[in-house]
Amino acid sequence: MKAITWHGKHDVRCESVDDPEILNPRDAIIRITSTAICGSDLHLYDGYVPQMMPGDILGHEFMGEVVEIGAKSTLKKGQRVIVPFPIACGQCFHCSKQQYSCCDNSNPADKMDFGREQLGQPMAGIFGYSHLTGGYAGGQAEYVRVPYSDVGPFVIPDDSLEDEKVLFLTDILPTGWMAAENCDIQPGDTVAVWGCGPVGLFAVQSAFLMGAARVIAIDHFPHRLELAKKFGAETLNFEETKVYEALQDMTGGIGPDASIDCVGLEPHGLYVDNIIDQIKVSTFLGTDRGHVIRQIIMATRKGGHVSIPGVYGGFIDKFPIGAMMEKGLTVKTGQTHVQKYTQPLYTAIAEGKLDMTFLISHRMPLEAGPEGFQKFHDEQDTYTKIVLKPGMSEAKLAA
Structure with a gap:
């Protein structure tokens, strides 16, 4: 065959x-x-x-x-x-x-x-x-x-x-669904989704079906962002705006109630930590690039939820475990x-x-x-x- x-x-x-x-x-x-x-x-x-x-x-x-x-x-x-x-x-x-x-x-x-x-x-x-x-x-x-x-x-x-x-x-449909389910979405919640690939787009749909009042979709590909808009999402192009600051402005300084990492170990973007991670990966000093999950932990509101359907396979440096703990975040992930x-x-x-x-x-x-x-x-x-x-x-x- x-x-x-x-x-x-x-x-x-x-x-x-x-x-x-x-x-x-x-x-x-x-x-x-x-x-x-x-x-x-x-x-x-x-x-x-x-x-x-x-x-x-x-x-x-x-x-x-x-x-x-x-x-x-x-x-x-x-x-x-x-x-x-x-x-x-x-x-x-x-x-x-x-x-x-x-x-x-x-x-x-x-x-x-x-x-x-x-x-x-x-x-x-x-x-x-x-x-x-x-x-x-x-x-x-x-x-x-x-x-x-x-x-x-x-x-x-x-x-x-x-x-x-x-x-x-x-x-990808059940993956997007489980990603949203892991956020324990309550009526009126704001959910931020990093990555508008197939899983991210299904996570956007699923979050709305589970009762989210607002979904903010983050990516840099124009067509993907347009697809997210068709489901009612607000969008952020990370190449044109500072994501953390924009999310704080859009949520009255509180941050999203829940955040979904649909990117995983290969994020795009010319960010200092991403460039350092890329160098480490290319020289066999590291495995995964953790820019998105770092940003998510810093951006999500205190007491909020973090869902990780994006694939990670090894280890990342500079993980903000202090922010995760002090903010009381609930983190769910898995295949x-x-x-x-x-x-x-x-x-x-x-x-x-x-x-x-x-x-x-x-x-x-x-x-x-x-x-x-x-x-x-x-x-x-x-x-x-x-x-x-x-x-x-x-x-x-x-x-």
Whole structure:
């Protein structure tokens, strides 16, 4: 089959690889009909995530048709399914608490030591996201093996809902939703969202749906800021204004009630701390760049909430822990427990309360995946979201 594979920094390829096989009775094989390039895939593209190996198949936002099942799978051949990006067993301590992205059993034993050393505990398995998260082949491919298929995949009951209306249930919609939920939004609250990429835009929508009176969206790409405005957000271009000062002015000197970091370890901007962090990263003296989370902690009101869906992978210097403690901030973060949110968010989509299709800017055949990565990386104001369609040509997609 064909698949998008990683071979180093800024080097992804479309190659022929072995077809997946059933390895466990709870497995299923899915023929991919739609898959997407995620903003967090760019961290792999930029070489920031450890334990990537040449030839690893990328992709954790995908859906398709069931073509083969193990003896203990609850799926049926021919069903259309979306597949959550975290792999969860459904039976461990964390899964019993619906903390699916913290599953204790989905990361193979031979992959767990590095996670324990790096993070204190091993991570759950994630499709196409390094051997730190299990080394699973991802879904930017024609086929994929899905472990624990009796727990993760969600069967699309209404065939009238085409792929693009439900594809982002795999990751970015529930991620934006959980990011807002972690803010404990109260009626009348002001929520600030750093980063208007896909997760940030869904966080903006979700915050309003949860009762926020005001949402302030922060970015520097004009098109992304315009998309945020369409949902009712006020906007700040960080290249044209001082964000901390602007937020204080907009909130009467109090600060936002809640702040959401949808940027993570690769923030933009010519700031002193960001430049120093970049130097440290480029000389292997550091891992992550922490400008946004530093700014968030300083800007959020006393007693407020901070939510971090943006990906961080290692360590940052100059962390304002004093401000976090003295201001009494509540901080929540983590990979998304997608399985917890799939059914209610699917219902909201089916009822027309949520729309995801506005985000898609480009559709490409799978073979164009390497070009898609480069475009998404270099032209983020134009390429807001790329959907790859295995088995479809450029001409058919353009029709």
